[in-house]
Amino acid sequence: MSEPSAPPTDRNRLDEEESPYLRQHADNPVNWQPWDEQALETAREHDVPIFLSIGYSACHWCHVMEEESFADEDVADLLNDHFVPIKVDREERPDVDSIYMTVCQLVSGRGGWPLSAWLTPEGKPFYVGTYFPKESKRGQPGFVDVLENVIDSWETDREEIENRARKWTDAARDQLEETPGTDGAVGESADPTPPSSDLLETTADAAVRSADRQYGGFGSDGPKFPQPSRLRVLARASDRTGEETYREVLEETLDAMAAGGLYDHVGGGFHRYCVDRDWTVPHFEKMLYDNAEIPRAFLTGYRLAGDDRYAEVVEETLAFVDRELTHAEGGFFATLDAQSEDPETGDREEGAFYVWTPDEVRDVLEDETDAELFCERYDITASGNFEGENQPNRARSVADLAESFDLEESEVRDRLADARERLFAAREERPRPNRDEKVLAGWNGLMIATCAEAAMTLGADEYARMAVDALEFVRERLWDADERRLSRRYKDDDVAIDGYLEDYAFLARGALACYEATGDVDHLAFALDVAREIEGEFWDEEAGTLYFTPESGEDLVTRPQELSDQSTPSATGVAVETLLALESFVPDADYAEIAETVLATHADRLEGSPLQHATLCLAADRLESGALEVTVAAEEVPDEWREAFAAGHYPDRQIARRPPTEDGLEAWLDRLGLENAPPIWAGREARDGEPTLYVCRGRTCSPPTHDVDDALEWLDGNAAVDVETDGDGDDLEDDDFESPF
Structure with missing residues (x-):
């Protein structure tokens, strides 16, 4: 040398x-x-x-x-x-x-x-x-x-x-970078077509084969990573086919993640992953994207199974995000570190903020029965499960503890809830993990979508507030309305880095979800603005794909695509799903054509390794099956309507809210720059001055109704009135129905 x-x-x-x-x-x-x-x-x-x-x-x-x-x-x-x-x-x-x-x-x-x-x-x-x-x-x-x-x-x-x-x-x-066909492009010789109609079941079957039926999750060894997109596949396939195994694997995985050390049983929220097969010991960092996508999977499980524990996990996780990962003005921070200072040694150690010994539990709770109940419930032992200390894991049921301690179950629940509150307060006095306070557009989009979905599912206005506050924060600081450009990162008034496909796609999906949750057309307008830039900066017609980096961005040694699900969902998959959803509002755009071409380009990849491309497979299923369109003509969605849809699992549901009158709709069209109402809104005003519901699936529509139960009965195939279509599959006129109007 x-x-x-x-x-x-x-x-x-x-x-x-x-x-x-x-x-x-x-x-x-x-x-x-x-x-x-x-x-x-x-x-x-x-x-x-x-x-x-x-x-x-x-x-x-x-x-x-x-x-x-x-x-x-x-x-x-x-x-x-x-x-x-x-x-x-x-x-x-x-x-x-x-x-x-x-x-x-x-x-x-x-x-x-x-x-x-x-x-x-x-x-x-x-x-x-x-x-x-x-x-x-x-x-x-x-x-x-x-x-x-x-x-x-x-x-x-x-x-x-x-x-x-x-x-x-x-x-x-x-x-x-390259795509199938001649010279990396999709040429006539490739003759691409979208994936076959059985792709959803193929993906779900692959998930079942890879499932750990003993401990939950996927893979027979550690480490265990959350796989939210796979859980969404299982839920949709279960809904579509009625196959019980899909639902069983979904619930086994949700139960394991909610009970094990991946979940923070004292303060709420999820750690990154677990280092072992049985979900006991996590890697202790907390990432914004995990605390967006995992609760979204629990919302899916709640709608499918109706288990209140799943809703509690979502509520506790969003409380953690609101408390510990939220900027004072609304955006969401990126991460909490795995390490924090050990009060005894002064050294920074992984997990120090989260772990307990039995003596520490007794010191905080003082009452011996309370301490024993908590230690038995959460497996806090003298030997420990993490370097001599304990990451809480839910080990025993309330019913089991009630029998062992000769107490009523209600008293056990009350004592455990009080113990958690006191331990949480004591933990707040410990040296805290460092927080990475950069605000990333894409990760915020994931969290915004989950908060909005939680608002619709659980009926909590504070979740809609969290979603809208974050969306407005990102729009104000990272979106350049004049240039129609999105930056990726904000921190301490510094804005940097051109946005990537994930930033545009995740944020567009979040804005669309805010529109669905609140009925504010401005959120829909923003989603459409972002979608136009997805087409302009990331869509390559010759290659038939969406690239991860913008056309006007830095020239690297290769221009990547993001097709597979990693720690975050595939940016391409979310973009395709979102473009398909937005097509309903701007049918003259090319969004459906772009989505179909992308899926056709990568059809062989999806069919060859569906589990690695779960989000794109879900997008392909949406293209194949179409959305369940739910048009709501009302100023406010009645609570019973929201509760009815939340009580059932409708994975391809698309809420299209609109003003009750045509005059109100005209103002919306002006805001969106549209000359004519799209079919999802056209002619669907409120009837008789009351909130009115229109439900369509597969280009077939129910009669307009004021009764959500009637709409759901029709949707489930049990409507009293048979609904037919003309030869082209278009809706028949209202007069063709024996309508209550």
């Missing part, structure tokens, strides 16, 4: 960044650079490789690698002298993360964070890995050894490095 010349970079620039993760590394002796043109140009100018480190603020092993290597002066000297070291927050730059994580998975068969990648000055990867200990141990190469080997290879075997970089970049491009 030759002596270094002057270091390519002379200082750490992360103190100029707003990302909490990047700022955590601002004091490292490593001369970290953000991912920007200055850093990339420095690598090209000095002809040195880039060391790229990707992580996020709540990542436990990211902290470990920092402490072991990035805070070490000797390691810093190697990085500073021979590389341009770049640090990336994956939550801010999912495009960069997607490219190099894909390479890591292709090359090594695994992935995760921290992600460590060595790149040519042009950004092409030639060596990848995840966490490296500073020195070699337990079969893992040491970080220092890897750095020295890369330095030597760069000097002595440059041609081999360049060849490998080209091959790996081509592989990433094949995986992420």
Whole structure:
């Protein structure tokens, strides 16, 4: 290894960044650079490789690698002298993360964070890995050894490095960018068609085969990750087919997640995942997206099974989000760290904020019976389940405890509820985990949609308030109405990064859900504004797909798509579902055609590995089956209507609220810039001055009615009046029905 010349970079620039993760590394002796043109140009100018480190603020092993290597002066000297070291927050730059994580998975068969990648000055990867200990141990190469080997290879075997970089970049491009057909495009030779009509059952069957029927969830080993999109598939397939196994697997998984250590039984909310098969010990960080998508699955379970415990989980989780992840003006913060300070040692330790010993429980509760009830209920033992302490898991039922303690069940419930309140108050006095206070447009969209859906399902106005406040926060700070552009990140009045497909798609879905929950046409107008930009910036007609990065965005080594579900649902899948929903309001747009083409382009992929593409498979089912259209002509939705729809599972329901009069509708059309009312609204005013309901499925519509039970009876196929269509499948006129009007 030759002596270094002057270091390519002379200082750490992360103190100029707003990302909490990047700022955590601002004091490292490593001369970290953000991912920007200055850093990339420095690598090209000095002809040195880039060391790229990707992580996020709540990542436990990211902290470990920092402490072991990035805070070490000797390691810093190697990085500073021979590389341009770049640090990336994956939550801010999912495009960069997607490219190099894909390479890591292709090359090594695994992935995760921290992600460590060595790149040519042009950004092409030639060596990848995840966490490296500073020195070699337990079969893992040491970080220092890897750095020295890369330095030597760069000097002595440059041609081999360049060849490998080209091959790996081509592989990433094949995986992420190209689509079936000639030269990556969907040509006539490909003759694509959307997936077959049995895709929903195929996906549900795959979920059942992968299910852990003993402990719940998916996979027969640990770790156990929540898979909300798979649960939605099971629910829809159960509703469609009546197959009991689908519902059983859904409920087993929901029950396991609600009972185990994934769930915070003291303060509400969900941790990232569990490290074991039986859901006992979590990775303790709390992510906004998990606390959006998992409760959404519980809302689905509540509507399907009617289990009040599922509703309680949603309520407790949204209370946690409102309390601990909400900006004072309405937006939602990104994460809570897994680590917090141990009051006894002063060290930052994973899970310290959440775990208990029996003595700690007794000290707080004082009453011995209360302490024993809580410890028995939540498996708080002397031996512990996590490094000698205990992450609460619901181990015994109230009925079992009542029998053992010779108490009434109502008294056991009251004592446990009081114990949880007191333990929560005591826990609030502990040193808290750090909070990543950046507000991400896409993640906020996920949470907005869940809050709005909770408002419709549970009838709680505060959830609609949470949804609308967050939507308005994001619109005001991240949406440029003049340029019609969405930025991804807001923090402390700093706005940065062009939005990705997930930001546009998730936010459009959230805005549409706010319209459904509140009847405010402004939310629908915003959803349509965002959808137009999805078409303009992300739709590629030649390739027949939606890309993850905008057409006007940064030119990376490949332009990725996001087709599979990861920790968040597929951005492409959510975009397709949302475009299909919005088509009802702007039928002259090309949204349905775009959706159909995207699904046709990727049909082979979906049918070949449906479980990895659950959200896209749900979108394909919506295209195939159509939506259940529920048009409500009223100023306010009657409570009994909301309760009736919440009591049943209608997974493809689309609420289309409109003013009761034609004059009111004209004002809405002006707001949306429409000359004529779309069919979902046209001619569907309130009858006899009362709220009126119109229900349609499969291009067949019920009579207008004031009685929700009549509409649901018709929907379930038990209507007293047979409803027919003409030869084209269009609705017959009202006069063709024996209508109550």
